[in-house]
Every structure is written in structure tokens, then in C-alpha cells.
Amino acid sequence: MKGILKLAASAIVLMATQASAEDLRVAVYTSSEPHLKLLNQLADKFKASHPDVNVRFETIPVADYTQKLSFQVAGGKAPDVAWMMEDAAPAFIEANILMDLTPVLQAFPDYDLADFTDPAMALWRKGDQVYGVPFSTSPFLIYYNKAMFDKAGLEDPKQLAEKGEWTMAKFQDVSKKLVAANPGKYAFEFKDGEGYASRMTHALLPPIRAYGGDLWEDGKCGMDSPAAVKAVQQIHDMVFKDKTIVPPGTQGDYFSGNSAMTVNQISRASKMAEAGFEWGVAPLPTGPNGEEGPVIGQAGFVVFDASPNKELAAELVAQMTDKEGVAALAQFFPPARRSVLSSDAFLNKNQYLSPQMMGFVADGIEKGRVVAAHEKVPQILAAMKPRVDALWRPDADVAKSLQGVCAAIQPLL
Amino acid sequence: MTNSLSHRSGAQARAPWLTLQRRDAIEGWLFVSPTLLGFLIFFLGPLIAIFIYAMSDWNFLSGEATFVGLANFEDALLANPDFWLVLRNSAVFALGLVPLNVALALFLAVALSRPFRGVIVFRTIFFAPVITSAIAWAIVWKFLLQGEGGPINQMLAMIGITGPNWLREPNWAMAAVIVTRVIKMVGLNMILYIAALQAIPRDYDEAAGLEGASRWQIFRLITWPLLGPTTLVIVILTTIGSFKVFDHIYQMTGGGPENGTLVLAFYIYQQGFQFFDIGYASALAIIMFVIVTILTLIQVSLRRKDDA
Numbered sequence: 001m002k003g004i005l006k007l008a009a010s011a012i013v014l015m016a017t018q019a020s021a022e023d024l025r026v027a028v029y030t031s032s033e034p035h036l037k038l039l040n041q042l043a044d045k046f047k048a049s050h051p052d053v054n055v056r057f058e059t060i061p062v063a064d065y066t067q068k069l070s071f072q073v074a075g076g077k078a079p080d081v082a083w084m085m086e087d088a089a090p091a092f093i094e095a096n097i098l099m100d101l102t103p104v105l106q107a108f109p110d111y112d113l114a115d116f117t118d119p120a121m122a123l124w125r126k127g128d129q130v131y132g133v134p135f136s137t138s139p140f141l142i143y144y145n146k147a148m149f150d151k152a153g154l155e156d157p158k159q160l161a162e163k164g165e166w167t168m169a170k171f172q173d174v175s176k177k178l179v180a181a182n183p184g185k186y187a188f189e190f191k192d193g194e195g196y197a198s199r200m201t202h203a204l205l206p207p208i209r210a211y212g213g214d215l216w217e218d219g220k221c222g223m224d225s226p227a228a229v230k231a232v233q234q235i236h237d238m239v240f241k242d243k244t245i246v247p248p249g250t251q252g253d254y255f256s257g258n259s260a261m262t263v264n265q266i267s268r269a270s271k272m273a274e275a276g277f278e279w280g281v282a283p284l285p286t287g288p289n290g291e292e293g294p295v296i297g298q299a300g301f302v303v304f305d306a307s308p309n310k311e312l313a314a315e316l317v318a319q320m321t322d323k324e325g326v327a328a329l330a331q332f333f334p335p336a337r338r339s340v341l342s343s344d345a346f347l348n349k350n351q352y353l354s355p356q357m358m359g360f361v362a363d364g365i366e367k368g369r370v371v372a373a374h375e376k377v378p379q380i381l382a383a384m385k386p387r388v389d390a391l392w393r394p395d396a397d398v399a400k401s402l403q404g405v406c407a408a409i410q411p412l413l
Numbered sequence: 414m415t416n417s418l419s420h421r422s423g424a425q426a427r428a429p430w431l432t433l434q435r436r437d438a439i440e441g442w443l444f445v446s447p448t449l450l451g452f453l454i455f456f457l458g459p460l461i462a463i464f465i466y467a468m469s470d471w472n473f474l475s476g477e478a479t480f481v482g483l484a485n486f487e488d489a490l491l492a493n494p495d496f497w498l499v500l501r502n503s504a505v506f507a508l509g510l511v512p513l514n515v516a517l518a519l520f521l522a523v524a525l526s527r528p529f530r531g532v533i534v535f536r537t538i539f540f541a542p543v544i545t546s547a548i549a550w551a552i553v554w555k556f557l558l559q560g561e562g563g564p565i566n567q568m569l570a571m572i573g574i575t576g577p578n579w580l581r582e583p584n585w586a587m588a589a590v591i592v593t594r595v596i597k598m599v600g601l602n603m604i605l606y607i608a609a610l611q612a613i614p615r616d617y618d619e620a621a622g623l624e625g626a627s628r629w630q631i632f633r634l635i636t637w638p639l640l641g642p643t644t645l646v647i648v649i650l651t652t653i654g655s656f657k658v659f660d661h662i663y664q665m666t667g668g669g670p671e672n673g674t675l676v677l678a679f680y681i682y683q684q685g686f687q688f689f690d691i692g693y694a695s696a697l698a699i700i701m702f703v704i705v706t707i708l709t710l711i712q713v714s715l716r717r718k719d720d721a
Binding site for chain 1: 472473474475476556558559560561562563578579580581582667668669670671672683686687688689
């Protein structure tokens, strides 16, 4: 009997302690083991100062991340903290469901909010309020398969970039030679092989910016501008005339050695470790007048206003994005803090990328502009999709197709 | 025996309200309550909710909702040109899929209804796609149907045919999703037909054969009419299924190219779960419900006319 009472008593104590411990749920879209290990290390640091707090990272697959997150919000089950992609941020900020982090960040010891670069913060600020802290400000880079360049006897993009010859024209020229020397393979694959579907804007944006244009700017569609038409015409020719870019409806995975180049960010470097071929990264090719048009993808930490522990959650975000936190995350997620960007640790001690490659990354962050964002991105993409499909026909009139794209999305901008 | 009798009468004296009839009723309700609760919570509840959603403009993220009456329906039927395109696509999909599926199912069932060596193996082969994951099915077909270097186009090239870029040309994409869907689902209807064929007494065939009827005559004049009720069920179910097709489209074409395979269920998903316009999506779902109901009623009444 005594034994039973004891057991019951200890059970009650256990339940009481469980109830007093705070659970912080952090939604992320990575399932990469090294990424999660790093995040848990940062959370452990937070737990050291908050022993009764549990931090749990919940992976939502990236393909429908924003959508599932939105459902959690609508269902009243929003996580406390979440990663948020640049294209989703405006809609969430406009819906007034994110917490203003300014007071917590300013009160956090040695945080130094001004250390974040202004372009990197633009997306997350509304007036004086800060609704998110970017942890990844990641420029698009060219990844290349060194062996395929060697086989064609070509200088690789990194060498060309060093000589200042890595231009859009050279990109086209090199691509033809690559395909000639590597039959059955392609010279270039769009980002993650999704350039004709979910990443259609990521396929179009780098060349358009290199030629001095943009997808849209200040509420005006820019895809029918002369610069954009020239850029897309070149890519279109490469797909259908030169046959050097993986065409629509065909798979040509860079990571399994079927394409010589692709565009991606440094978080993918962890995937290259298992690729089984010699590889490198280089900046995006420059435009006809030598303009650099780097493109930056961004993601930030946000805290949901509805969280019962939002103060605590904001503190966790502050801890993960203070100077030490950002320096640790910089292994995979390029920082937006000036102090970390110029640090020796960031530039010289990356596990996967050489100091020179990291130089390209830092350069890209400094000069780059975040990919075009908008409150209505899902609607814009859906309106664009059929027009962009029409653009990717072999016999398409590029200028006319791009006018069609602009006509479809202008009302939404 | 006496014991139990006296026990029962004693219980009745103490608790007269618990008559046998009541006890049966309580037990009955207890037995059906799990299903009933499930039905109320997961079926009737959402069904009612969807009518309420359809009459509101609901910002999913901020949680703000306003009553807008029938505006969502007006928007779909009168203002939005996409809606009619989507409806047309759904109709094309159904008109392509239903006859093909039913004809193929009947053909397979006739071939596989009589026992012969290996019949089980063949039935299993044709039924296996039904239980295969829809996503895996679509991914494999996407690979097979690649424009350049896809296995199907390579095979066509061997006999001198240049295959199209199946999933990137609107008309071919529609044909490709229809055919791959038929191959996936035909096994189910085949099983229904096999069951119906086996229920037809063989005496009829034999008698007709003795009277000198050809096999085609036996099929056309005896088997086919006797399969009528099964055909009706199959056509109704397949039509409903074809209007509800989503996963297949989502994975294979994403509604593209050029909206060529944007069908109703996928469009509802897009409005509701990508644009978070739950009110509009609910209105569309109700419209879809009405369309499917009307089609079903037409089929049933046609069948009645046939019988009469």
C-alpha cells in the first residue's frame, strides 16, 4: 500500500514538473542531419540558461513548408518559432500574426541589431518594427562538375571568374563545348531541377538581373523589358537551339553527374560531400556590360504572436542570432551580420568550401539583392505559370511570351 | 435456470426502468456510437462547415472572416474565366477516362473471369497498381514520359517514331494523365466485373450455345444486359472518381502545362491551400458536389428508362 502511495506521489511530482517545463516548438524546413545537429547545439546553449525549457525542432518538408505552416496557424497550433522563407514573409507580416521582436532584441546583451546589413533586414522590417531575423542570406552560386570541364579541356567557372571572363556569353559558349565533350549529358540544370515548375522564377531571375533587369520592381512587372527579353532569349536558345540546358520534361540531375553546372546556395554543399566527383563553386556569370547581378535567397526566424511563450521564444531567437549564434550558423547559412561576414572564421574555416569560394559568397551577400518578394507570391506564381509554360516551347516567341507573363501578373502587383 | 430467473425478476424489481427492450436499445446505441460519432464529427460537421465557409471571405492567416453571402459563387460562375476552363478540363478528363476505364475493365474481366493456368497471376498484375502509392506511380511515369531520353520515347525511336514531350504539351499531357490514371485504377473495376460475371449462371450461355448463338451474340444479348447494374455502379463510381482526381495531377503535371490539366479538384486545392482563399475554395467544392450529384442522377434515371 505504502509502495503504491509512493508511486502515485512521485507520478504527481513528475506530472507537475512536466507541466512547469516550457516547450518551445521550432518549425524548420531542413531535415539535413548536420543542420539539425547544429541547431540542437544552439538550443542546448539556450537551455543552459533556461534549464526548464525544452526546445524541439520540427521538420516540415520544404516543398510544402509555407502551406503546412499556414495550416498550423489557422488551426491554432502555430509553432512558437519558425523559419520563414523570403517569399512567404510579406504575407505573414501583413496578416499581423508575427511578434515584434525589437524590444527583446534590443534588451538582449551584446546583440547589436545594427550589425545586420540594411538590405538583408529590408524584408523583415515594417516601420520601426522587426518581425524576423534573417539567419540565412544566401547568394545563388554556380556549382560545377570539375571532371566534366577537364574532359572538355576547358577552364572552369572559378578560373574564368578570377580572370573577369565569366560572362553570360562565355557561359553559353562553354556550355556548347561541354555538351560536345560529354555526350548524353547537359551543361546546365536549373536550380534543383525545378526551373520549369516550382522554381521558375529562380531560373529566370539570375540571367535577367545579369542583363540589368528584374522580375518586378515597385509594383511594375519587368519581365517584358528589353534587358529581360535579351536575357531570356539567350536561355531559351541554350535550351532549344544549343540543347545545353536540361529541357522541360526531362531530368538531368547535377548532383548525380548528369549536368556540368547548376545554380544553388551553399547549404547544398553538405550534399556535395557524397556526390562522388570533384566540384567547385563560382559566382553567377556577369552581364554583357560586366554587371554583376547576384541573387540572394533569404530565410529568417520569426515568432508567432499567438504563442503562449512568445517572450521566451523571442529570447531563443535572440540567442540563436546573436554574434556567436550567427557565426555558428554561418557554416551552412551565410550571415547578414557585418561582423561575422568579415570574420576569419567565416571566410577561412568552412567545412566544405575553400576560403576562395567563401570569398565569392561574402561578395555575393554584399552586392546581392534578395529575390523579388511580394505579399501575393502564390497568386503571382500561379498566374505566371501557364504563361511561363508557353514560353518554354521550342517555337515560342520570347518577347511575346514575356509580354503575356507581364499581362497576367501586373494586376496582382 | 430457476436461479437465473429469480435473479432477473429481482433485478427488475429493483430497477424497473431497465426493461429488456431498453437494454437492447442502449446496447444498440453503444455499438453504433463509435461510427455515429465519427460520422457526425468527421463527415457531417465538415459538410455543414463548408456551406458556412462558402459564404464568407476568410483570411486564413489573420483569422478574420466576413459574411459575403453568395459572392463566392457569383465570382466562380460569372466573373472568373479560369473556372470554365477548369470545368472544361475536368469534363475532358472524365470523358476520356470513364469510357476507356470501363471498356478496358470489361475486356480484362471477360478474359480473366474463367479459371485457367496462371489466372491469379494475371489478376494480381492488373490489380497491383490500384494498391500502389499514387505518388510513387506518378513519379515513375514522370520518369518514363520524359521528353528527351525518356524510356517510352526511346522505345518509340526504335520503331522510327519521334515521341512528343508528353507532359509539356497541353494535349499530350492530358492524354498522358488519363492513360496513366486508367492503368492505375482499371484493376478495381476489373474485379467488380469479374465478380458480376461469375454470378451469371453458366446455364444461360450453354442454352444459348445449344440454340446456335455465336459467342458475340451470347455476350451482346445475354452477358452485357445482365452486367447492367454492375456497369451502372462502375460508371457512377468512376465518374465521381474522375472529378475528384487530385494526387495524380498534383504530382505529374501540377495543372500544367499552360493550365492544360488544371482540373476542378486541383483548382480547389490551389485556391484553398495555396492562396488560402478558403471561402472561394469551399464554394467551388459545393459546385463540384452539385455537378457530381446531377451526373449521378442522370445515370440512374437513364438506367431506369432502360429497365422500363
